Amino acid sequence: MSGDLVVLVNPTARGGRARRVVGPVVQRLREGGHDVRVIVGASAEDALARARTAVAQGSDALVALGGDGLVHLAVQAVAGTGVPLGIIPAGTGNDIASALGIPRDPLAAAAVVAAAAGGDGTAVRSVDAAQVGGPGGEDRRWFAGVVACGFDSRVNERANGIAWPPGMAKYLVALVQELRTFSPIPFRITLGSGDGAEETEVIEREAMLVAVANTRSYGAGMRVCPDARPDDGLFDVLVLGAVPKGEFLRTFPKVYRGGHVGHPAVTIRRAAHVTLEAVGPGADVVAYADGERVGPVPVTCAVVPGALRVLVPA
Numbered sequence: 001m002s003g004d005l006v007v008l009v010n011p012t013a014r015g016g017r018a019r020r021v022v023g024p025v026v027q028r029l030r031e032g033g034h035d036v037r038v039i040v041g042a043s044a045e046d047a048l049a050r051a052r053t054a055v056a057q058g059s060d061a062l063v064a065l066g067g068d069g070l071v072h073l074a075v076q077a078v079a080g081t082g083v084p085l086g087i088i089p090a091g092t093g094n095d096i097a098s099a100l101g102i103p104r105d106p107l108a109a110a111a112v113v114a115a116a117a118g119g120d121g122t123a124v125r126s127v128d129a130a131q132v133g134g135p136g137g138e139d140r141r142w143f144a145g146v147v148a149c150g151f152d153s154r155v156n157e158r159a160n161g162i163a164w165p166p167g168m169a170k171y172l173v174a175l176v177q178e179l180r181t182f183s184p185i186p187f188r189i190t191l192g193s194g195d196g197a198e199e200t201e202v203i204e205r206e207a208m209l210v211a212v213a214n215t216r217s218y219g220a221g222m223r224v225c226p227d228a229r230p231d232d233g234l235f236d237v238l239v240l241g242a243v244p245k246g247e248f249l250r251t252f253p254k255v256y257r258g259g260h261v262g263h264p265a266v267t268i269r270r271a272a273h274v275t276l277e278a279v280g281p282g283a284d285v286v287a288y289a290d291g292e293r294v295g296p297v298p299v300t301c302a303v304v305p306g307a308l309r310v311l312v313p314a
Contacts, residue, residue: 005034005086005117006054008047008074010066018066018090025065025088025110032114034060044073051077059083061117061311065106067091068218072143072290079129079142079307086113086311092168092220093291096145099215099230100127100312116311123314127230129307130214132289135275135300143289144230144308146218147301149276150185150209150240151248153288154178160293168220179249184208184242186280191237191271201269206242208265212274212301213238216258218291225268226258233305234270241265275300 007026010018022038029036039054041047051062055077063086064074071087078085088109089097103109116123132147133140148156158174165173184206191201211218213225213236225236243251243265254260261268277298278285287294 004058004060005029005036005063005113006051006059006061007036007038007063007065007088008051008070009038009040010047010070010091021088021090021106022065025106028107028110029063029114032111032118034114034117048073048076055081055083061086061113063088063113063311065090068093068096068145068290069292071096072145072292075129075142075144075290075308078309080304082309084117084124084309084311086117088113093218095217095219095221096215096290098217098221099145100125100310102312112313113311115314119314123312125231125310125312126306127308127310128214128233128303128305130212130235130301130303132287132294132299132301135298139295141289141294142307143214143301145213145215145290146224147212147276147287147289147294147299148209148218148224149187149211149278149285149287149297149299150207151178151182152209152211152219153286154182156288156291156293157286179245182208182245185278185285186283187239188277188279189237189239190275190277191269192273193271200271203239203267203269205239208240208243208248209238210240210276211238212276214303222255223258224255226261227268231306233303234272235274235301235303237269237271237274239267239269241267272303273300274302 039050061084065088087097162170189203211224213228216228217223228236
């Protein structure tokens with residue numbers, strides 16, 4: 001690679017942390033012998049359009065400086081193109097970077113990107129990405145981490161409507177509010193091999209949440225599927241069945257260390273193709289991918305093996 005790096009920045013990530021480290025990060029990349037351009041879009045749509053233009057023009061790598069939301073946006077531009085993705089964590093949640101072994105410190109991550117982008121390709125890792133959208137193929141988008149439906153996505157919906165307090169505090173407010181009214185959701189989950197064969201399993205049950213995981217964690221460290229791997233061509237699909245709210249409050253915090261997987265209400269399956277539906281009362285549920293709103297179910301998720309090339313530590 002000749003060294004032309006395009007850095008995509010979310011200036012509001014983690015209360016402006018990304019903005020504060022742009023200068024040092026760009027300097028570190030340039031010290032590695034790279035030409036560097038910075039993209040800051042006027043909106044998410046503008047940023048994505050600029051990123052896609054840069055990829056189409058033959059940049060050596062697109063580098064996302066921000067959290068999982070910005071990585072999600074960058075994946076839309078690079079997945080399936082062969083152009084590598086660099087990740088420099090600077091957000092509230094950096095779960096995708098963590099799953100790929102990328103350092104948490106932005107300057108250390110920039111050093112990884114600089115070395116990997118200037119090397120012989122040995123530090124470019126091929127990993128899976130996935131697509132999510134309507135069962136008929138409509139409104140499909142890429143994701144790299146986790147699709148979530150249920151209690152957690154309901155909390156996200158509430159939090160998106162809260163102007164204050166900012167940051168993670170609003171998610172705590174939304175969580176408390178949602179707990180007051182939440183009831184288990186009747187899901188139908190269809191699992192398949194994705195190779196054109198017949199479906200392998202259909203799960204119909206009331207559940208607190210369902211997660212379709214390409215990587216192990218989401219939500220700033222919740223290890224919802226601790227054994228999920230981003231390079232095996234399969235999702236780990238977790239279903240947390242209906243439990244009383246008190247039991248849910250005791251079980252849910254264990255997700256930060258993966259201790260929830262032994263709970264009798266937890267089921268984990270592996271599949272390459274997953275359709276999520278909610279039926280009957282309480283069926284108004286929205287899916288989120290990498291923390292970004294997808295839309296109401298039903299949705300279908302499909303793994304695309306090796307669709308991403310990521311700059312990682314050698």
